[in-house]
Amino acid sequence: MNLTLADIFAAQNTIAGIAADTPLVPSPFMSAQCGQEFLLKLEIAQPIGAFKLRGAVNAIANLAEEVAGVTCCSTGNHGRGVAFAAAQRGMRAVVCMSSMVPKAKVDGIRALGAEVHIAGTSQDDAQSESLRLCETDGLAEISPFDDPFVIAGQGTIGLELLAARPDLEAILVPLSGGGLAGGIALAAKTIRPDIRVIGISMDRGAAMHESIRAGHPVEVTEVESLADSLGGGIGMDNRLSFSLCRDYLDETVLVSEEEIYSAMQTLYYEDRIVAEGGSVVGLAAMLAGKLPSFSGPVATVVTGRNLDMSVFTRIVNGEDVTLGDTVVRGKPYGA
Numbered sequence: 582m583n584l585t586l587a588d589i590f591a592a593q594n595t596i597a598g599i600a601a602d603t604p605l606v607p608s609p610f611m612s613a614q615c616g617q618e619f620l621l622k623l624e625i626a627q628p629i630g631a632f633k634l635r636g637a638v639n640a641i642a643n644l645a646e647e648v649a650g651v652t653c654c655s656t657g658n659h660g661r662g663v664a665f666a667a668a669q670r671g672m673r674a675v676v677c678m679s680s681m682v683p684k685a686k687v688d689g690i691r692a693l694g695a696e697v698h699i700a701g702t703s704q705d706d707a708q709s710e711s712l713r714l715c716e717t718d719g720l721a722e723i724s725p726f727d728d729p730f731v732i733a734g735q736g737t738i739g740l741e742l743l744a745a746r747p748d749l750e751a752i753l754v755p756l757s758g759g760g761l762a763g764g765i766a767l768a769a770k771t772i773r774p775d776i777r778v779i780g781i782s783m784d785r786g787a788a789m790h791e792s793i794r795a796g797h798p799v800e801v802t803e804v805e806s807l808a809d810s811l812g813g814g815i816g817m818d819n820r821l822s823f824s825l826c827r828d829y830l831d832e833t834v835l836v837s838e839e840e841i842y843s844a845m846q847t848l849y850y851e852d853r854i855v856a857e858g859g860s861v862v863g864l865a866a867m868l869a870g871k872l873p874s875f876s877g878p879v880a881t882v883v884t885g886r887n888l889d890m891s892v893f894t895r896i897v898n899g900e901d902v903t904l905g906d907t908v909v910r911g912k913p914y915g916a
């Protein structure tokens with residue numbers, strides 16, 4: 582399977598009118614920190630509040646005729662994207678989840694028009710239910726990151742960035758399964774081979790970062806993080822996103838929970854933007870001095886805004902946040 586720039590241009594046509602061409606806005610505060618113009622690509626402005634709509638719309642548009650509907654087992658932004666994209670086409674969507682998933686997430690997916698199947702108590706149980714539905718109901722499962730149409734859809738962000746700012750020196754991309762970073766890097770580097778694309782993850786359970794270092798997909802232990810959208814593995818039988826990230830990313834950088842916490846505060850207080858922990862890792866790496874120095878404009882993708890507001894208000898107020906068995910120590914912004 583060989584994904585090319587042509588597939589990403591095709592995706593751009595396919596998703597037009599459903600997924601938004603999102604705003605690219607300067608952050609004066611971050612520009613001052615960076616010493617270069619620092620731009621925010623606001624994927625929070627998508628109809629589902631996150632970029633995953635792009636890949637879901639493209640994947641669903643490219644399904645075979647005989648497919649009766651779609652399924653996935655993401656309770657997060659991918660589930661929302663699949664639900665919304667299927668509803669747009671009048672297609673059945675079933676999102677499988679375990680009984681451990683909080684009611685707010687279940688309701689959110691239902692509100693977007695998908696059926697929710699609760700199966701067992703673990704992510705593995707939900708996965709089995711999703712596979713069963715493919716067999717019994719003729720549904721197609723849509724991978725959150727390791728599907729050529731999903732990757733091409735996410736890659737359209739790279740096309741929009743370079744169309745708006747052909748002079749970008751670097752793109753900072755939140756990195757989990759690597760569909761986003763792989764797609765953007767393929768698009769951007771094919772058009773502008775000298776551009777730098779840097780993938781950024783949280784420092785605990787960074788599956789793609791560890792896999793690239795090992796030279797093959799590896800398992801990581803998943804722990805709770807403020808960047809919950811960046812959790813999870815890349816799949817031991819990864820077909821596409823691993824090799825794309827390995828071949829096209831210039832580097833991968835890790836940020837701590839404290840750095841994510843202060844980047845969320847910074848984006849809120851300086852730019853008045855509410856964004857998920859997983860969305861601000863590009864800012865976090867910049868603010869923590871973990872990036873090389875730049876001599877031209879830099880953009881980061883602010884990937885989503887679907888966060889737990891009770892956690893967010895704690896961060897805004899500078900309070901501690903408990904994540905499993907660790908506590909992220911709070912401090913008021915600017916203190």
Ligand SMILES: *Cc1c(COP(=O)(O)O)cnc(C)c1O
Pocket residue numbers: 631633657658659725726755756757758759760761762810811857859860884885886
């Ligand atoms: C899925 C997601 C990411 C990471 O995308 P991958 O393709 O898995 O690397 C980043 N931010 C948000 C908000 C997401 O939902």
